[in-house]
Amino acid sequence: MPTLRPKPYEDGPVDGKGNNGVNFRWMPGDNLVAAAGWAQTGETFTGMRELKRILADEHRREFYRCLSEKMLTYALGRGLDYRDTLTVDQLIDRLEKEDGKASALLLGIVESVPFQRRQRPAGEQTAARPEHRTRPEHETSNSGAAHGIEN
Numbered sequence: 001m002p003t004l005r006p007k008p009y010e011d012g013p014v015d016g017k018g019n020n021g022v023n024f025r026w027m028p029g030d031n032l033v034a035a036a037g038w039a040q041t042g043e044t045f046t047g048m049r050e051l052k053r054i055l056a057d058e059h060r061r062e063f064y065r066c067l068s069e070k071m072l073t074y075a076l077g078r079g080l081d082y083r084d085t086l087t088v089d090q091l092i093d094r095l096e097k098e099d100g101k102a103s104a105l106l107l108g109i110v111e112s113v114p115f116q117r118r119q120r121p122a123g124e125q126t127a128a129r130p131e132h133r134t135r136p137e138h139e140t141s142n143s144g145a146a147h148g149i150e151n
Contacts, residue, residue, distance in 0.1 A: 064095045068105060075109045076118055087112045
């Protein structure tokens with residue numbers, strides 16, 4: 001797969017300043033992504049594979065906690081507080097048991113007590129459900145005999 005480079009800069013170097021305030025120079029032929037870095041816990045990595053390995057092997061539970069908290073916050077439409085601690089712990093346990101499957105997290109959130117008991121803001125309408133309507137006796141296909149009509 002070819003490497004994509006910005007068109008205006010193909011012929012020469014580009015100087016700039018990154019989001020972290022560090023000056024940089026990009027030269028044609030350089031990689032566009034600097035994937036090396038360090039974690040707050042002190043581990044260093046030189047690429048995405050090493051970062052994935054660090055998260056999967058050494059910080060799996062912390063990753064599951066962060067992901068669970070973010071997803072639950074979005075699902076509930078509010079911030080989390082001390083009452084949600086048990087739910088987050090249950091989501092983490094479920095993720096560990098199911099080997100990190102996204103479906104385990106989503107089902108855990110939907111089945112959780114806070115999600116089941118969430119309250120919608122005043123004024124927010126729920127989608128109207130069509131009521132199940134049975135046909136009156138005289139509209140059914142067998143009703144012809146009642147009116148002197150044979151099927």
